[in-house]
Amino acid sequence: MWKLLLLVATVGPLLAESVGEQVFLATHDNWHFYKIRATGPMTNANVRATCEAAGMGYPCHQSVATCARFPCVHGTCTDDVGGYNCSCENGWGGTNCDITSFAGQCYHFPPTAAAHPDAAQACQANNGHLADVTDLQQQSFLADQIATSNGLSIWLAFKTAPPVFLFSNGSPFSGPLQWSASEPAAPCDLCVFLDSSDSFLAKTAPCTEQHNYVCQDDLKPCGHSVCQNGGICGACFNDSTTYCDCPAGFGGKTCEIDLDECASGPCQNGGSCHDDINFYNCTCPIGYQGNHCESDMDWCSQVQCPHGFVCQDFTLYFLCAHPSAAGRGLPYQCSSASCPDGMYCTQEGVAAFSCKPE
Numbered sequence: 233m234w235k236l237l238l239l240v241a242t243v244g245p246l247l248a249e250s251v252g253e254q255v256f257l258a259t260h261d262n263w264h265f266y267k268i269r270a271t272g273p274m275t276n277a278n279v280r281a282t283c284e285a286a287g288m289g290y291p292c293h294q295s296v297a298t299c300a301r302f303p304c305v306h307g308t309c310t311d312d313v314g315g316y317n318c319s320c321e322n323g324w325g326g327t328n329c330d331i332t333s334f335a336g337q338c339y340h341f342p343p344t345a346a347a348h349p350d351a352a353q354a355c356q357a358n359n360g361h362l363a364d365v366t367d368l369q370q371q372s373f374l375a376d377q378i379a380t381s382n383g384l385s386i387w388l389a390f391k392t393a394p395p396v397f398l399f400s401n402g403s404p405f406s407g408p409l410q411w412s413a414s415e416p417a418a419p420c421d422l423c424v425f426l427d428s429s430d431s432f433l434a435k436t437a438p439c440t441e442q443h444n445y446v447c448q449d450d451l452k453p454c455g456h457s458v459c460q461n462g463g464i465c466g467a468c469f470n471d472s473t474t475y476c477d478c479p480a481g482f483g484g485k486t487c488e489i490d491l492d493e494c495a496s497g498p499c500q501n502g503g504s505c506h507d508d509i510n511f512y513n514c515t516c517p518i519g520y521q522g523n524h525c526e527s528d529m530d531w532c533s534q535v536q537c538p539h540g541f542v543c544q545d546f547t548l549y550f551l552c553a554h555p556s557a558a559g560r561g562l563p564y565q566c567s568s569a570s571c572p573d574g575m576y577c578t579q580e581g582v583a584a585f586s587c588k589p590e
């Protein structure tokens with residue numbers, strides 16, 4: 233297989249204007265193989281140099297990132313032809329679902345450790361900077377995010393000021409002094425990190441130590457909004473990540489979801505719920521009323537019994553009865569006119585009748 237690919241990688245017309253052009257060939261054993269156009273003699277050494285210049289192994293190949301390495305920090309991973317795809321949890325973005333926002337700022341939690349200067353450079357390369365903690369809410373936010381992901385210590389942006397030196401009598405050094413090229417010595421150069429072994433409290437360490445780190449960037453208005461239904465679009469880290477601040481009643485990554493306000497089952501006593509935009513209403517079964525069908529309706533406050541009969545309320549119907557015991561001896565024949573529209577009457581003894589919904 234490799235010999236065949238090596239051959240493919242070395243043949244083909246060499247067009248000066250397409251030098252460096254990469255053409256995907258095949259995937260084999262979790263490696264992607266490429267054909268890369270090159271100039272010069274087609275020796276193994278030249279092919280190797282061409283591959284390495286493209287950041288690949290020889291012959292031109294690179295490992296395939298797959299879900300097997302759990303790349304999606306706050307999301308679900310799906311393998312696909314080119315590698316993998318992360319579907320991020322709400323509030324997380326970026327290729328690996330490792331970017332989130334808080335109080336108008338974006339935070340990227342790369343999965344790697346680095347010395348402080350390298351970490352600072354890596355953040356700058358993505359248009360950000362190492363996290364500057366300016367208040368306790370922000371420190372608490374960062375601590376919570378790390379605790380729920382890899383739980384490792386992280387570099388912040390802070391470094392100690394150049395160290396203070398003392399004369400032998402304890403007074404602070406002052407005056408000019410020529411330093412050797414590598415002095416003041418590096419160990420005096422301290423950087424600040426949030427310590428995973430101490431509840432993510434701030435601590436100093438030599439800047440050369442390897443720690444994970446957090447990059448920060450301002451959440452800026454998107455050049456081109458991806459948000460639907462009036463969501464406000466914010467972007468950070470070179471527009472690599474976008475967030476939608478959704479209006480009430482909408483959710484999803486781009487506010488594409490009309491949230492189901494009926495999901496919590498707000499209607500009582502068998503009422504049926506109708507979802508609307510940031511709103512719902514309940515249609516109540518007969519005998520119940522209220523915004524949530526929470527009240528047993530008082531029929532007698534809405535109807536009047538004929539002929540001076542007295543109304544008695546029940547859940548599903550009402551009863552009309554002659555007010556005096558003597559009157560109950562009088563036969564009374566109810567008719568369709570005895571009940572409101574939509575109800576039918578039933579004789580209940582000689583001087584009473586009920587009205588029930590049809």
Ligand SMILES: [Ca+2]
Nearest residue numbers: 491493508510
């Ligand atoms: Ca809704």
Ligand SMILES: [Ca+2]
Nearest residue numbers: 528529546547
């Ligand atoms: Ca009732």
